[in-house]
Amino acid sequence: MVSNSKVSEALFELGEIFAIKGDLFRSRAFLKAARRIASLSIDLQEYRRESDLTSIPDVGKGIAKIIGEILDTGTSVELEELKESLPQGVRELMQLEGVGPKLALRLARELGVTTIEELETAAREGRIKLLKGFGEKTEANILRSIEVFKSSRERFLLGAILGLERAIVDYLAASEEVLKAEIVGSVRRRKETIGDLDILVASNNPEEVMERFTSIPNVDSILSKGSRKSTIRLSNNLKVDLLIVSLDSWGSALQYFTGSKEHNVKVRRIAAKKGFKLNEYGLYLRETGQKIGGENESEIYSLLGLDWIEPELREDHGEVEAASSHSLPKLITLTDVKGDLHVHTDWSDGVGSIQDMVEKARRMRLEYIAICDHSKSLAIARGLDEERLRSQITEIDRLNERLEGFVILKGIECDIKSDGRLDLPNNVLKDLDYVVGSIHSGFKSSEEEMTDRLIAAMQNEYVDTIGHLTGRLLLKRQPYPLNLDKIFEAAASRGVMMEINAFPDRLDLNDIYCRKAKGANITMSIGTDAHAPNQMDFLSLGVDVARRGWLEAVNVINTLNAKEILNRLRG
């Protein structure tokens, strides 16, 4: 899939350049195509061999030609020429908040700056405010954007802000002036990483609520403040938007601010076609301006002839079409999940005993957990050799005898060695209930080597699941290259499952691959990879990914109860 990201980056770049040049519609077309390519679960190189690139939505003749050129030569002549024609550094400047194409071009042209660093110098020397149409405030804002850019331009893990999200909503909801409060935006859609936090409030007294919002204890700065919409930055650099509407616009505002942008564009277009106008305040008849909906969200969808769409699906990945033909999936929920299929204990690098993990699971009302400590190759994690694993098996048997209404599955997270063999012999694997095969080394190998390695591992009859397939660490490490088609084909034919690793910086498989795996008839398992009892709370993040990947309960093995899963695994 390396070629896909290369193509999508080039298309993004072209889109931005066209925006700088003022050709906004062409820009939009390229950006749209770029996003489309980025979300494809098929490899472009392979796709091109079998079909016409123009069969991809948002890709027409022109862009197909450019994609072909990039696949063949690594770049596009048009892109290179356009880059030449722009002053150096314009695109870099656009990374700053509040600096769009127009501003970036003027700054680059008129100040001759080519980097953010040079722009900072110019701002400190007071040269920006001398430009026509610029003043003190613009200069100060640019300086502040540069600060933010330098200190933290990374996104936040969804798993890292969840408590905070709740706390802010509760803080606002405690005011009598707040009639309703809800998280919207990418957090409501449960995206794996988020850029900011969006909160929607219904109130008849927006001024007072805004006051309360902008005086939240850990606010660092107020970026904008109006009667309907304000933005603050918290001391941890997280940006929080508050939007206030009246109760009769609650549903349309919820719909609008949940996004995604692409989803909303599609929904609005349907509204327009049916003779409506949809905005955050309501659904209106275009001709008369009469308001016909807005109080609740599902009503908006139903007036447009659509089933209500779960927020996690709102990415314009076919959900609007499915809602129109009443064929949306019935998504898995957290309560469907009966067990956690990947936890560590103090037998390897976890901090809890088997008993601690069991107690936590029981508090979560789960029926089972699979103890999957590391195997011996992972010496740094005190991985288990055959002898210690046998002791652990005995220990688990002993504990299971005393447990009622709960089962501990005997498992292992067994290292897959570089030749694809497993780290422990079959004569001990056969005595386990559940084997997760994972790669923890050799991340720099080629796509072919990694693919072969995984396929070889799946030939082992005791491997139930492949753990954290792509090895990515969100915001830290890219996934290693893999031929997913080959891997999923092998997994489907061998009946091997794919893990959704629910640890916040893994979430691997991701949503897109989940959907692809589902299409390949592969069953998924969800495991938190918890190394401490409380980390089992990450289970909900795994379910979020599954939901974003269009999975239903039947696609996930942990929706079976303890008896069923034991039958399925070793029956």
Next chain:
DNA sequence: GCCGTTTTCGGCCCGACTGTTTTCAGTCG
């Protein structure tokens, strides 16, 4: 440049906030 139940031309989502300017362009979501 893409797209089509208004289909090969003429649209392309729509509104809030800011800054600097007297009526609006730029940016963002």
